[in-house]
Amino acid sequence: MNKFQLEEIVRKALDEDIGFGDITSEIVDKNLEGSAYFLAKEDFILCGVSVAKLVFELYDSSIKVCFDCKDGERVKAGQRVGTVSGKLRSILTCERVALNFLQRLSGISTVTAKIIDKIGKSEIVVLDTRKTTPLLRMLEKYAVKIGGGRNHRINLSDGILIKDNHIKVCGSISKAVKQAKKIKRPLISIGVEVKNLDELKEALEVGAEHILLDNMSPEMVKEAIKINNGKATLEISGGITLENISEYALDGIDYISMGSLTHSAKAVDISLEIE
The missing domain is CATH 3.90.1170.20 (Quinolinate phosphoribosyl transferase, N-terminal domain)
Structure with missing residues (x-):
């Protein structure tokens, strides 16, 4: 800013x-x-x-x-x-x-x-989200960085992240990713939000480079890590709190994003x- x-x-x-x-x-x-x-x-x-x-x-x-x-x-x-x-x-x-x-x-x-502090020496990066106070986003994201976190997308032009409603409109994950590949700009990866393991497999098959595991249990996340096997970067989000984050700080996870850093602080x- x-x-x-x-x-x-x-x-x-x-x-x-x-x-x-x-x-x-x-x-x-x-x-x-x-x-x-x-x-x-x-x-x-x-x-x-x-x-x-x-x-x-x-x-x-x-x-x-x-x-x-x-x-x-x-x-x-x-x-x-x-x-x-x-x-x-x-x-x-x-x-x-x-x-x-x-x-x-x-x-x-x-x-x-x-x-x-709770996740200790883990190499997982803690990210914020776009769930910020209108017009105060840059200040709130700055505060996240001061606390040791990193910023996710500042705005919608910063990256492609295909979420559930995009998938509904396009018809499927495969169709959504194929459309995204047509408009992809250099240095911008294609991310897909998935809510179960079948959607994860579909996203990987069609070449998604970044996967957001949404509202999955720690057990399901462990299975997702095995399925992914290093193919895409993995982010987990949804339902993660200070009390349970240690259960999600698993090897194979690259990012944990938390809307609560800004909307509930x-x-x-x-x-x-x-x-």
Whole structure:
């Protein structure tokens, strides 16, 4: 995401929250200055420092923001993460928007890191999905990377992934893959989502290069690995959680993708305290 795209997102977030003006903060003298600090209320992986800084800077360029930690650092409960100084009315107006970005993005990076830690030294790559908040995809995918994961397709032009509804429209996996081969661009592989072993066999027979095993049990995944025998790269997705991911971290699996990294990540607890 370039600077202009990020600024547009932050400006829209400020406009959304401020509306026609922060009438509550008008009780504070407009010239009164002071400082505040971001306080971690739990342990987490920090993410969103540059976005939070931009919130204050775009609203009031005289505000000074200094973070003691960088994106990707492990923060402990009770730790001061950064400070803000300047006009207190401006600080109060920007507080919620800055915290929303920090809490949301840190939540995503934290849950991603927990998943990575759970599978240990496995060479399996943990991926996000396109199940992101509208207009915040680039920020949320950035948070996944900060947590140690990797990005799946950023948008639909990044790769061919034939899913169940594509197959229904085309009539079969074979027909769908054959059509995909006609439009395939250089350096783009053809992926197919399958929900059972028969569909896996069909996808392999027609030359799919990447297979997504959707909502399969660990036992079925083991059978799929045997059938695949290294022919295509294998990704598993659907129903995978922090509690059961170890059962799916099997030799022969290349990727595990999880929509929950972005659509279900719990915001971490951070507050802004006036000094």
